[in-house]
Amino acid sequence: MVILNKADILIAIDTFDQVNTGQISRLKELGLSVRLNETGRILDYENNADIYTDIKYIIAGLERYDEKFFNQFPSVEVISRIGVGVDSIDLVAAKKNNVSIYITSDKPSVAVAELCIANMISLLRNTYKMSNDLKEGRWHPIEGNELRNCTIGIVGLGSIGKQVAKRVYAFGSRIIAYGRTWNQQFADKYKIKKVALQNLIKTSDIVTVHLPFEEETKNIISKQLIENLAPGAVLINTSRSGVIDNLALKEAVIKKKLSGVAIDVFDEYRNISPWEDVENVILTPHIGSHTKETRKAMEETAVSNLLVHCKLSKEFDHKKKAKLELSLRENKVNIL
Structure with missing residues (x-):
């Protein structure tokens, strides 16, 4: 197994920040360490276990998050997904392991x-x-x-x-x-x-x-x-x-x-x-949301969901923070 530098956040989606949304810089400026998916493909935790090791927070795409994943990587606390679908996430297993799931709601x-x-x-x-x-x-x-x-x-x-x-x-x-x-x-x-x-x-x-x-x-x-x-x-x-x-x-x-x-x-x-x-x-190769405007909005929202959840929100004034916390509740996936 490759030994990677310790990181707080895994950006699992390999196309993240391609339209220069500044979100990686935003995270780093808040003192968070970031690990990137540089494989050029969708991650598979069974073949890329080293990338997920000791990660707390994940900015996710279409990767698979099943019961085996949550058992294998108990450090994960939050999955903030870029997109609205959650069919790749075992929500019951997430709840069982106290992992919060967020989506980018109506952005696409x-x-x-x-x-x-x-x-x-x-x-x-x-x-x-x-x-x-x-x-x-x-x-x-x-x-x-x-x-x-x-x-x-x-x-x-x-x-x-x-x-x-x-x-x-x-x-x-x-x-x-x-x-x-x-x-x-x-x-x-x-x-x-x-x-x-x-x-x-x-x-x-x-x-x-x-x-x-x-x-x-x-x-x-x-x-x-x-x-x-x-x-x-x-x-x-x-x-x-x-x-x-x-x-x-x-x-x-x-x-x-x-x-x-x-x-x-x-x-x-x-x-x-x-x-x-x-x-x-x-x-078309799953490009429904692939416009510069929408990718920017989705990435910003996914990062904001994560930051507000973790209370790492020094950059938000009181009014904006209240609005973001309302948005967070709307974006949270409720698991029955």
Whole structure:
């Protein structure tokens, strides 16, 4: 095992501070020692045990934190995650080991929503196909469709789903939605009709999925539902791969039941299976939140969550500290 210098904080995400947010300097100026992930990949604690040794606080990405991890590294007190999903963290084991978990709440919402809109328009207007045609010497204009004439089905009307709704409303689209939580005031403002998931699937021109991955939502977009999608529909997934039966979705695309799909999330990091060589598919490498503005906001929030939790907040005046402590309560993952 490599012996590393003692550190208070592990920055587990290898892309941290790439847009020069100044967060590493911020931590060091407060007297905290920082250990970085310099592997260029997602950490695996079983293969990178030396990196986690004696760490108290973790600024986390998509790494796996299961019961074995918490038992192996009892020094860990806080995991402050950059992002909103916690499907890679065993929350029961975290609670058992008195580890506090924080997320960056609604920070990625606008960036993810904008990616959804970009994919909607690209799929409707076939711009991605025509770009490839031109590069291969084919001048082949393809007639498309307009977003204003589409029925948009939003699966999951949480923070990201709401941002998508605001944007498609501006295009004049008809909006229907399925959500486990529901804000009627918001729905009334943007003329959103609440429907059952089965009805949404059958009647939407575009289905966009915004659900967390948990036992309740695993394969919620099932093979049966996919078979009931409207002919020529478009499906977009920027949430988690596990909420959709991807093999059934692939089959529907190959059989041309759907006009196209856009996928930003996969079962494994850097593994795009089962989408290799499938036409009418837009693939992106989990970039939903990857804008300069959003990465900056997420990194700042993840660090602030950690600092306020640990009361290392000399840099915050009274008013800002009170606001941050309120934000901290909102970002804390409550474990039942």
